[in-house]
Amino acid sequence: MVTAAAAGVLAGARSLTAIAEWISDAPVWASMALGFAVDPFAKTVVTLPHPATVMRLLTRLVGDVLDAAVSASLRARAVGRTTAKARWRAVAVDGKQLRGSRAAGGKAVWLLAAMDHTGTALGQQQIEAKSNETRAFVSLLHDLDLDNTVITADAAHTQHANGRWLRDRGAHYIAAVKGNHPGLLE
Template structure:
């Protein structure tokens, strides 16, 4: 059995298992135009270090079910960037929003996702100054913002409401809470605030306890 597994192509096995998991994780009653989140992230396998190198895997995980539907091993003398496109090559990205960290904020990655019919949400850090300036110049004030819907009170209502969530991305803003002006406590109100009771023994003969209250200053 060990020799048989050693002769198998790991990437082919990952593709087959990932496709099966993707079919199992798909909800057949979901709306066809509803967006699905797919996180791309890499992790080093614990205890896999041999000859000074550890196995590093790049995986694609569904946001909703935390199911890994694709996986690729990163070359020992490389990083996650060359493994990004092969990881998503056999996935249907229509109606999928791919999320990744700043390492994958690359033109080639964005073009690959758009060409496959998907969308992306990537992180832009300070080392990409030109891109950050371009983002700041976008007309953010013209983006329509929607108020956040109220949260249902019960778990059953939240579960039912999750299927009615808007499928189009929107800028969600919450109404600002009014600021309360600090009030100066009066001497009477300060004296009215009492500390928790401190229990003290009232009599050595009876052995009873009584609360001794002290005022907070």
């Protein structure tokens, strides 16, 4: 059901109701590809969850736990994907507002994510707002192997504590400097 919900979002569904409706209206071939069972008697009818079941599941999912599971799966699939062993691995960290999303209180959902330069999402976590990206930087990268990794991030993450933490973990970083460090910028 989670994969079907993701497919519904990719198809343009922007609410829980729209996701549940997309699953109900999906073509038989798509439902079968998403793993829903074929009715053994009718053979052309796919057994789908009731829209209320889909909505109950999606409202009860813990986003950070789902993110961790999906990220771990993507990292496992990426191992050995490249034929040549690179000397350095490049990882970008950035935060973005999810367009069309709303959390409790009607505020937009913000995520801080780490992605390697092959396009694999290594991790992401929801943050309260753009201003909280800096505090989430270390916790986002904490479980990643950072040996021989070059981290890039925007100027908000150019903090002494972040640099020390990255060095202690065997990582390297490219620090963007703007007005948040006027002496260093000068």
